[in-house]
Amino acid sequence: MALKIAITAHAVRTALGSDAATVWERVAAGTTAIAPVQGFDGSGFGKPKAAQIWTDADGPEEDPALRILGPHGRLLEAVARSTHDAAQLGRLAPERVGLFVGMGMVDSPIHDLVPAALASRDGQADMQLGAFFQGGYRAIHPLWPLSMLNNVAAGQVSIDLDIRGDNLVLASSADAGMRALLEGARSVQRGDCRAALVAGVSGRITPFTYKRLALQGRSAVTPGEGGAALALAAGEDSESASAHLTGGATAFGSAQDGSGPDAGAWQRAIEAALLEAERPATAVTRVFLHAEGCGEAHEQAALAACGLDATPTVVTKRALGHTGAGAPAIDLTLALAALPGVAGPILILAGGPEGGAGALVVEAA
């Protein structure tokens, strides 16, 4: 039986805007937010580009506690609150609302440790542990440790919005973001929660972002910043919804070239998602590709094997960069904007560098 989970509200923030319809128009028109990276000197990484929403133009966060929770946490809070209010989730018992989040890479802000370490240096400019423990560490904000924990931003959202039901935080790639969406849908389907707030956000782009991509052999990926949240419901709570999630699946299999999922993993995820949606491949009107900049051959081979090689495709990363764990939620909000213009379901794909692949089917109610 097809999954039938309604999307009752959503919110998005990307480098091309914070309104799904407008962002979709810009993506469809070929507009891109990708530009030379700002906020730090990235010249050593070969003139890197990115689709950023956080730069030094925003100014540094003065409150250490907020700085430690990070811009990604505040973005999650913003899109979650908008969605929560639009879906009127506050009307429901807090214990019956779930929260499912795909969290981008949380880079512990080690810059916040540097002043303490500087105060503990010896003549060779190296930090001395003895001096550090004897008092230097007291210069570190006591909430700094929270930055190590990937679930803290979601915990803060549950506090601020009084969400107390079924919950899960997965990290940190696009496939984790896809799984968070799907697990939220499953929770609603099972009845473990009456409504689920599902979300995904990217990490902040830093020099470490490029270093990590280089080490993974994925320098062709252009990073982006952004996130989105959606409210999911079923049954009587979903009667006014204009779109449903009707199928979804994940699979795992790593390509020999290390570029991410192999064709088999993509194919299994796509076939299982369409099977659950009770839709043949021929019914799919658009495919939102993962297409992150490497590994596309495997994705394309899977599409061909599934009979989707002639289906029109969309690559949002050309406009928004790769927003990691935020990408599936962002793509889903843009697919909702695109749905009125198509005559059938849209298939959304997301993968991870280690070999996870996911597929999601969304269609008009």
Place this chain on the structure above:
Amino acid sequence: MVTSLGSSVDETFEAMRAARSGVARVTRFDPTGLHCDIAGEIDAERLIEGHPWDARGGSEFRLLRHATAEALADGGLDGITDRQRIAVAIGGHGRVPDRDVIQIMTRHAREDGQVNVDALRADPQFDAAEFTTRSPETAPTLLAHHLDAQGPVLPIVSACAAGSQAMGEGLRLLREGRADVVIAGGGEPLLSFSYYLGFALLGALTRRYPSPEGASRPFDRRRNGFVIGEGAGIMVLETLAHARARGRPILGELLGYGDSADGYRITDMHPEAKGAIQAMRAAIADAGLSPEEVQYVNAHGTSTAINDPTETKACKAVFGERAADVPVSSNKSMIGHTIGAAGAIEAILTMKGMNEGVLLPTINQEAPDRKCDLDYVANEARLMAHDVALSNSFGFGGQNACVCLGSAARGGRD
């Protein structure tokens, strides 16, 4: 399983049955000057031999491999030809930047505290593996590769609740037919300077203790913080029919799972234990049982001022007048708090206890606390036949998870 008390389930269990502590002075780095200098460190010399992927996956991957090798001993995944039906659900959080990274950052820091990126980039000591080991999904996905598991991989990052959530999500994967076998559990990397420092800064670690062994004292009036521990625990979950068809021994049954969010504070439990009560009741209901059928609780029991009386309140709310008759004990009194691994380790020990007819003790019970007035199996293990138990995990960030477990004898029933 690997803990500070042993490199297998049996070793850890027998040490706990003897009420031994695995807590000692930290050896991974020199903690002189910090208000806490103890931990439950594992004997790294006894870990499974190294693997070429260890550099990429870090010590978390090695500990997970160690625990998985024990869980899969005697051909645990042999004969499963459809590897797409094997899922992996692992609680953890990746590694934090360690002292060497901070050292390098310091070396290239300007006087204004900002880092000279050009100099940092050119530093040959900047460790490449640093970045991959920090990603929370690296160790779980490498474990999936290692096992040729091609089903869903769930890297769960809900701090202290992650290990229990991994088992609970694994149960859901099986129930919904999305997998036939789930490798579920949690892993905590070997202690690092910055990780330890972080918990010290939060004020979560114990400050005063008569000895390392006497430091972790859940429910005792003199408790004043937790002791951090290293470890990993893995369970192989599969449906009863699938396990029987493969001729696998049934070690126990994962009967139910419940989770919740406190929605209160990042670092504190809800004072009325609302989230904990919700998770415990949900796990019992998910198992199709009533609170009257629960015979033992493996507590989260961290030895902090807030957790222990709050968890006591939760037990009273869930069990009502029976609460005083339901034994509750904390494995953390002996191995410390293994954070992302805790839920998995404690669930495994709970199952082993049911199968052995033994309640593991809470050690260091010397000064009763009037707010903690349940039966905590004080100081000595106790013989008691029991078939149904709960294992609690409540996390930083406010996530709560509880699993309901059944004994091997019970698990064989249809």
